[in-house]
Amino acid sequence: MKKTRCWLLAGMLVILSGIANAEVPTVAAASSLQFALSEVASRFEEDTGQQVRLNFGSSGNFRRQIAQGAPFELFLSADEESVLALHERGVTEDEGVIYALGRLVWLQRSGRDDLPDEDTPLAAVEAAIETYRADQGRPRIAMANPEHAPYGVAAREVLEQAELWDEVQPLKVMGENVSQAAQFALSADALGGLVAYSLALAPSLAERSDYALIPENWHTPLNQRMVLVKGAGETAHRFYDYLQGGEAREILASYGFGLPGEPRQEAP
Template sequence: MHRLLPMVIVAALALLPWRTAMAQALVAAASDLQFALSELAEAFERDSGEPLRLVFGSSGNLTRQIANGAPFELFLSADEAYVERLVEGDHTRDDGALYAQGRLVLLLPAGSPLFEDGAVDDLRLEDLGEAVAAGHLTRLAIANPEHAPYGRAAREALEASGVWEALQPTLVLGENVSQAAQFALTGAAQGGLVAYSLVLAPTMEGRGDYALIDETLHSPLRQRMVLTRKAGAVAEAFYDYLQTEEARDLLDRYGFALPDAVE
């Protein structure tokens, strides 16, 4: 898969040189936002002249880091439950705002053996169990369900389809959904259940194909953002910008359902 953008940081946050980055507003974001939020940050920086530093990771891990004192000023979670946890711990200014609802897709790389029986649009999750039994599927990537909302959604969808147990020996767990997508496209896995927003990135064109997963098979991926107690004026301005029509239009292009459609 395309290498992460220069502003993307997925390494352990404990190793990050915070002191040298404090001139920039520090934003923590779920990895399904890797491409969409990077575009939004570039537009904000161009218009405002104010720099941002984006850190992408799984929502669960970022939540733990914020609770432990990491100096993030704005947090965009892929699951509003993590924001609610920070609200309860008094780490935020308020309860934030719902900014989007995500979608889960089955991503298959070009040349996948699962294409043999037809287009990816014709595949059902139930077919994955049959593919395992036939020996066609030996590695399927998902984000770690323990701390990644898209991994949780993938597990729920596979359970609802009755194939979770059959797929256990095949699962390759990414630390976050972006890593799961990398696994699905670089040979570490033969496909994956990942975020719709990632497969819509321009750099993904021609890399594979995907099918949307029925939203009724898993809990809604309601994505909420919130300013932390450490937020400064630049983070506040970016938070406001993310609720403008310009920002909403870009999120819509990346496949996110907008708040008006999901509240």
């Protein structure tokens, strides 16, 4: 009899554990949010006792996965197009909202004396091209892949408006997402890269890098939109609302994101 009760109790625990795990929604988030959103999620758990599971990657890849039925309940994109395209397919609850405005920076390893100033933030790219032309080396320039990463699209636009895109082709090294591009930018064989401002401000990167902001009018605005996927549960809805509240917005601003409805304030 005792043995039967033990088995029944064990079975109930497994079922309850499965239910608890099922109630933790999986969030698809642009990699520009890797550090900021992790901090927001921790604060959310402290404030509500509820958890979310964060997956970071490129917005274009998430867009394709969600369209194919991937079990994400909330999608935070680095652009608007990915969210609006999913809404047109009928897989989201609505068109979502803009939650943040991104910025692009030139990022390089710290300890060097050649950081471009903000008036000429592409000076390092131009120097790399000159070095390559003179057959004196092949300095690498990192960026996210513009085929599926919005920050990669912005980087390409910046280089195109400066008429450097064609010449930088033999020098560029592309990450699958902007977080990977930031790691490439700080590697030993790279001169630097064009990546998200939010990553440059993350403590683990800030302690070993320097950056120069790229003017916002050099590329299409990085309006970052989020949306609930159809079938999203209560916790995902609550986290979606939390992301629009004061604490979450304060954290996003501390990582250099602009906030909809407010003038941008440069992070320290």
